[in-house]
Amino acid sequence: MKFTLKTKLTLSFSLIVTIILTTAIFNLYSVNQVSKTQHRITDYRIETVNAEKEIKNGINQSLAALRGYMILGSDAEKAQKMKNNRQQAWKNIANGMAILKQGASHLSTEDQQQLKTLESLLAEFKDVQRSVEDIAQAPNNIPAYQLMLDQAVPTADALLQSITYVINVESQLSATAQRKTLLKLLADSRSSLATGLASIRAYLLSGDEAFKEQFDSKWVVNTQRFNLINSSYMELFTPEQAQDWADYSDARKAFESLPRQMFNLRSGNDWNKANVLLGTEAAPRAKKSLSILKNIEQHEDDALHADIAILNELSSGQNTAIIMSSIASVIVALIVAFVFSKDLLTRLEPILTKSKAITNNDLSTPSIIPKGNDELTELTNAVNAMNESLTITIRMTADTMKDTSLQADSIMPTRTCQIILANKRIK
Incomplete structure (x- = not known):
């Protein structure tokens, strides 16, 4: 197969371009993965952690408000304040649950099942709190x-x-x-x-x-x-x-x-019936709910650390790819420059020397040994052919001139005799 200089240069620079393009594609892929991971962290992981905290705080606030109502409920103003606090706590719980359910697809199968259990527990917990509130200030509570x-x-x-x-x-x-x-x-x-x-x-x-x-x-x-x-x-x-x-x-x-x-x-x-309901019905459900939230939070925390590790790995991979591709590009460029310059100089120098000799009418230098199979090889063959053609032409010209000289030498004596005879007759 004939590898022309154009082909060699094209292949060499194509290799460099391929390295750069591969690095660019890898970086684009890494950037896309980084974007997805960041989106997962900012739009889900952090939101999930905040939602879990909101639910936990809501559970504790609702219990605190209920206890406050049980103690201070005889005062109408304070009783209403405690009721409002408890309602606000449940709004926060509902908001947190909505966020968790919205991102449930990111949870493991186990956590999804625990989320359903948590939803059921919180519904029961809310009903028990309502029962406690109804009876806490009733005459038959104690x-x-x-x-x-x-x-x-x-x-x-x-x-x-x-x-x-x-x-x-x-x-x-x-x-x-x-x-x-x-x-x-x-x-x-x-x-x-x-x-x-x-x-x-x-x-x-x-x-x-x-x-x-x-x-x-x-x-x-x-x-x-x-x-x-x-x-x-x-x-x-x-x-x-x-x-x-x-x-x-x-x-x-x-x-x-x-x-x-x-x-x-x-x-x-x-x-105290309200205390009994609080201790035997409400508190155990709150404790179990908090335990479920702690498990989910732990799993999400592990997932968050895993995502952060992925980000670090992708970032490190990008840096490594850029460094390695840069080094590879430089090495390839140096190799191409060195090999091509050495090859070109090694093969052009005899051609230049031969051409100068021909210019100085020196056709006696030996023929150049062709190397490779490209344009320089053709140029080498052409110079050799030109040297040989000039040599043949000069040889043929010399032979022609010699023959002409011999013929002229044979013709000159005859003409001399004829001229002498003619002069004698005239005299």
């Missing part, structure tokens, strides 16, 4: 309180009122040793009753067993005084006192079983 307000307080008021009437009448009667003792017993009864009622309220608020024990001790005192008055001092009562004492006795009988009922209700696990 049965022990309800019993105290509905029965214990009215009965205790009747007790205190009746014994106070008895004491007031007794304080206006003539003082005797027995009446002084009776008055002290009545005062002890009222004091122990009042202190016992305060202990009941304290226990219902705190659940501290010390207050229940305090009530029991005061009730023992009250019972002792009641029995002592009934057994030894009834005859001292005036008719009015006797009636008030009878009312006191009836009220005391009605009240006697109520403290134990309130204590039992307060000591039960479900003493």
Whole structure:
């Protein structure tokens, strides 16, 4: 196959162009991958992380607002503020879930299933919170309180009122040793009753067993005084006192079983229905939801680091490709320049020397040995052919001139003799 100079140059520069074009294509591919990865990071990964944080914050804020409502809900203004805070928290949760669902295609199959579970859990969580809110400030939320307000307080008021009437009448009667003792017993009864009622309220608020024990001790005192008055001092009562004492006795009988009922209700696990719902229904769902979010967030965090690693790898690959292609282009260019210059100079120098010799009419130099199979080879052959052609031409010219000279030499004597004879005749 004949490789002309044009072909060689075309192939050489095509190789350089191919290197540059390959590098450009690789860089375009890398730039496209970088763009896709950046899009995935900025438009999905970061949005997903922010959405997960928004949902987590919404869950915690909704619980905080619900607890605030349970504690401060008796104040209408504060109750409304807590409700508004909880509604805003759920709007944030809904917004975060919408973003997560929008980018669900980027999640793994496991995370997509967890997202469906999370959606179901949050719906249940919201319903439970609504139930807690509905019952938190309702009278039947704390049965022990309800019993105290509905029965214990009215009965205790009747007790205190009746014994106070008895004491007031007794304080206006003539003082005797027995009446002084009776008055002290009545005062002890009222004091122990009042202190016992305060202990009941304290226990219902705190659940501290010390207050229940305090009530029991005061009730023992009250019972002792009641029995002592009934057994030894009834005859001292005036008719009015006797009636008030009878009312006191009836009220005391009605009240006697109520403290134990309130204590039992307060000591039960479900003493506060709103708290029970919050602890057994709402909190576990919140905890599970947060756990699911943590798992998804961890997977997304891993994916984010993987995308960042891809970006670094693509960037490094681009730099490497540019450096390597530049080095390869320089090497190829140097090789082409060196090989071509050496080849051209090596083959042109004999041709130039031969041409100069011919110019100086020196045709005796040996023929140039052709190398390669290109235009320089043709030029070499042409110079050799020209040298040979000139040599042949000069040789032929010399031979012709020699023959002409010989012929001229043979013709000259004959003509001389003829001229001499002619001169003699003339004379």
